[in-house]
Every structure is written in structure tokens, then in C-alpha cells.
Amino acid sequence: MLFVGDDRAEDHHDVEVQDGTGRRLTKGRLPEGLAGITRLHELVGAHLAEDADPAEVVVGIETDRGPWVSALVAAGYQVIAVNPVQAARYRERYSTSGAKSDAGDAHALADMVRTDRHQLRPVAGDSDLAEAVKVTARAHQTLVWDRTRQVQRLRAALVESFPAAVAVFDDLDAADTLELLEKAPTPDLARRLTVAQISAALKRARRRGDLAGRARAIRAGFQAGQLPVRPATAAAYGAVVRAQVGLIGTLTTEIGRLGAQVDAHFGQHPDAEVLLSQPGLGPVLAARVLAEFGDDPDRYADAKARKNYAGTSPVTRASGKKTVVMARYARNDRLADALHQQAFSALNASPGARAYYDAIRARGTGHHAALRQLGNRLVGILHGCLKTHTHYQEATAWPQNVASDAAA
Incomplete structure (x- = not known):
């Protein structure tokens, strides 16, 4: 069998090929992409018998996704995704000084899959449809998290400059809230809004119930007194609020579009x-x-x-007489x-x-x-x-x- 350590970077891969005894057969730096994967196959082929099964090649790499990993799996190699934390701890076996190099990492990965592959997890053979669901679902979740961060930043700006808005709006990412804050990002501008303007925003957001009463309550909140903010500072905060509102609106639109893609891919899966x-x-x-x-x-x-x-x-x-059961955080x-x-x-x-x-x-x-x-x-x-x-x-x-x- 052959054991390959693959230390990846953005534009290249450092690889080392070992035999079953740990003897280094070859090593090199390969470019990312088709040329690099072709060169890797040539390095492996030079030391593998012609009638050998590709599964006799075990590759250790610190990722489980991407075109490079897909190409390795498609070639029939055993691909083991090594957790970067595990790889770092294993590397300490070779050096206690803290020295590190890409070639050294490739050597450690090759050694790791040669000696401890029974303890490691091979890359799962997920279907193309499951991979599509993963890509879209993760991107959708990331956008949701990004929107939450932007909403918290908007709230922080409002607390500093326009606390009445925090008091009257329940959801800062709601469509009517964003529309009104876009029109009136400062207390002075908000006080000029009429009940009709506020009611129209609530109606466009498809609010139900007593819209006129809700509009009057919002306007009363805007009219309530607050500690004054100096004009230049208030204008600066107004620009920040408008920018945050624009980001949140864009993120909401893209979350909806990406959510439709998630539904489209997920709905086709047999386990849905x-x-x-x-x-x-x-x-x-x-x-x-x-x-x-x-x-x-x-x-x-x-x-x-x-x-x-x-x-x-x-x-x-468990250690000695002490046994503790804890939540799994890794x-x-x-x-x-x-x-x-x-x-x-x-x-x-x-x-x-x-x-x-x-x-x-x-x-x-x-x-x-x-x-x-x-x-x-x-x-x-x-x-x-x-x-x-x-x-x-x-x-x-x-x-x-x-x-x-x-x-x-």
C-alpha cells in the first residue's frame, strides 16, 4: 500500500508518498487544479503496480470537501479527512520546538494515515444531491447569522442615537421597521412622520389588526422626549443606521432567494x-x-x-476515583x-x-x-x-x- 500526506494551501499542495514501512518514496509541491491532480496521479503511479487496486492508496488531507477531494475520491483512493487539531497534536511527536513547515505537515499526515488510519474517519461518499443541499443550506444559514449580526449592530447604533426606535419596534428586521428607519434614521426626521405615512408602511408590510392604532402608538413613541444628541453626531449615526438598514434588506432578499434553492435541492432528495x-x-x-x-x-x-x-x-x-460526565463541545x-x-x-x-x-x-x-x-x-x-x-x-x-x- 501507499500512503500520501497532502498539506493543502490556497494555490498549491505539498505531498509526500510513503510505503508501508514509512520510507519516503517521493515528495513535491503541486499546483492547485487539473495540472496538480494529474501530477499527483503520476507520482502515485510511479510506485504502484499496474494491476494494483486504487484503494491501496490512502490519502490524508485536512478537509473533506472541494474539487480536489472529489477528484481523489473519484480516482478510487481511500481519502481520510484529518481534523486539523488532530494533525497539530500528531505533529508534536516530531518536534517539541514548535517548528513547522508545509513539507513537514505532509510528512506527518502521511505517517498519520499509515499508522492510525483505523482511528480516523474516511471521507463520506455523499451523493451529488446531498452535496448540493449542503452547499446551499450552509450558505443560507451563514446569511441568516450575518443578518442577525447586522441587526445587533443596528440596535447598538439606535441605542446610542435613537432609543425611541428600539422601544417602539419589536423586530428591527421587519419590513415596516426597515422602511421607516430608511425614511427617518434620526429622531428629528422620525418626529416629522405622519400617521398616514406610518400606516402605509405597516400596510405594505402586510400587517394585520388595528393599523391606525399601531401607527399612532409608533408616532407617539417618536414624539416622546429623549436626551439630545448633537447635530453632527446625530447625522453621523443616521448615515450608519441607513447603511445597516440597506445591508439587512439586501440580506433578507438573498436569504429568500437562497432558501428557494435549498427547497429545490432538498425536495428532490429521496430522504426528504x-x-x-x-x-x-x-x-x-x-x-x-x-x-x-x-x-x-x-x-x-x-x-x-x-x-x-x-x-x-x-x-x-474518568481518572482514578473521579468520573465526570460532560456535554460534548467538540x-x-x-x-x-x-x-x-x-x-x-x-x-x-x-x-x-x-x-x-x-x-x-x-x-x-x-x-x-x-x-x-x-x-x-x-x-x-x-x-x-x-x-x-x-x-x-x-x-x-x-x-x-x-x-x-x-x-x-
Whole structure:
């Protein structure tokens, strides 16, 4: 077998090829792209028998995505995605001085997959459709997070210059709020708005109820006194508010467009209906869960492996007479966020989930810890549904609750 360490950079790859004894056969720096991957195949082919299986080549690289990794998988090589933290700790075996080089990293990766590949995770063979869902779902989630950051920055600017706006608007990213702040980003301009102008903005945002009363309340809030801000400073804050409003509006538009792409790709996936049948999962969260778990049927040996990857299962630290069980913080944050939201939503969607959560809370467990345990249980249920390709059924998922109801 051959073992390849691939230390990637933006425009090149440092590689080293070893044999089964750890002897370096060749090394080099390859350019990114088609020329580089062709050269890598030539380096490997020079030391591999003509009738050898490509699977006898094991490649260690610190990523699991991108055209380069896809090309390695397509060639039939065993590709192992090494966590950068693991690679850094392994590198310390060779040098305690802190010295580092790209060629040295390639050597460490080759050595790592040669000696410890049984402890590492191969790159999952996800389908092209699952990869498309991952790309769009991650980008959609990133835009949502970016919008939240911009809303917090807008709020900070308003607190400093226009606190009345923070008091009268419940949602700073709502369409009517953004329209009114665009027209009147400073207290002086806001005081000039009429009830009719405010009502028109509420109507365009499709607000329901007593729009005139709501408009009068907003205008009264604008008319209320506040500590004065010097004119030049107020004008500067007004420019900042307008800029933040523009960014939030653009992000909201793009989130909608990208959300449509997420729905389009996710709706074509064969596991979409199974995921949507799970309590607490709507189209957006279900797409994120599929994106982060992937759809390789051989990736998770059992429900425990899926729970460990999800980060919902606890970690036990035992030393001597001391044993501590803690939450797993080294995890996929995007997946953990989606599963946490699913667990919270499942409290209203599933009586069994609610009863399970209430039982945990009754033992004195905190809210977030109880949600984490509920999420862990829901991941196990999802694993069983995906394995058998069956939809979620409340009675099957929570049989103890059915028995309790029957007894009652």
C-alpha cells in the first residue's frame, strides 16, 4: 500500500508518498487544479503496480470537501479527512520546538494515515444531491447569522442615537421597521412622520389588526422626549443606521432567494420525506440536518455513532476515583444548532418528546441540558427511520408513553 500526506494551501499542495514501512518514496509541491491532480496521479503511479487496486492508496488531507477531494475520491483512493487539531497534536511527536513547515505537515499526515488510519474517519461518499443541499443550506444559514449580526449592530447604533426606535419596534428586521428607519434614521426626521405615512408602511408590510392604532402608538413613541444628541453626531449615526438598514434588506432578499434553492435541492432528495416526518423539523431545519449528516448509508455504523457525530451524546472523563460526565463541545456547530432547534420545536409537535423532556426536568436538569438529551434521543429515532426508510410514528418512537396512556 501507499500512503500520501497532502498539506493543502490556497494555490498549491505539498505531498509526500510513503510505503508501508514509512520510507519516503517521493515528495513535491503541486499546483492547485487539473495540472496538480494529474501530477499527483503520476507520482502515485510511479510506485504502484499496474494491476494494483486504487484503494491501496490512502490519502490524508485536512478537509473533506472541494474539487480536489472529489477528484481523489473519484480516482478510487481511500481519502481520510484529518481534523486539523488532530494533525497539530500528531505533529508534536516530531518536534517539541514548535517548528513547522508545509513539507513537514505532509510528512506527518502521511505517517498519520499509515499508522492510525483505523482511528480516523474516511471521507463520506455523499451523493451529488446531498452535496448540493449542503452547499446551499450552509450558505443560507451563514446569511441568516450575518443578518442577525447586522441587526445587533443596528440596535447598538439606535441605542446610542435613537432609543425611541428600539422601544417602539419589536423586530428591527421587519419590513415596516426597515422602511421607516430608511425614511427617518434620526429622531428629528422620525418626529416629522405622519400617521398616514406610518400606516402605509405597516400596510405594505402586510400587517394585520388595528393599523391606525399601531401607527399612532409608533408616532407617539417618536414624539416622546429623549436626551439630545448633537447635530453632527446625530447625522453621523443616521448615515450608519441607513447603511445597516440597506445591508439587512439586501440580506433578507438573498436569504429568500437562497432558501428557494435549498427547497429545490432538498425536495428532490429521496430522504426528504423521512426527515420532514420527524417532529420539530421543517423544510429549512430538515435540509440543514441532511446537509450535515450526509446521505452515505455506510457512514454511521449505528445510532451511537450518529449521536457522537452530532455532539448530542455526553462525554465521560474518568481518572482514578473521579468520573465526570460532560456535554460534548467538540462537534459540528451547524448540526448542533439545527438539532437544538428541532428539540425545542418538538416539545409542541410531539407528546412523547414533551413527556420525555418533562421527566428529565423533574429530575432537576436544566432547560438546555434537557433539550440536549431530548435531541440525543431524536437523533437515535432519526437514525432508525433513515436506516429502514420509514416515516416517524409517535407510537413507535415513544412506546412507554403509549403504555402509560393505556394504563391510565
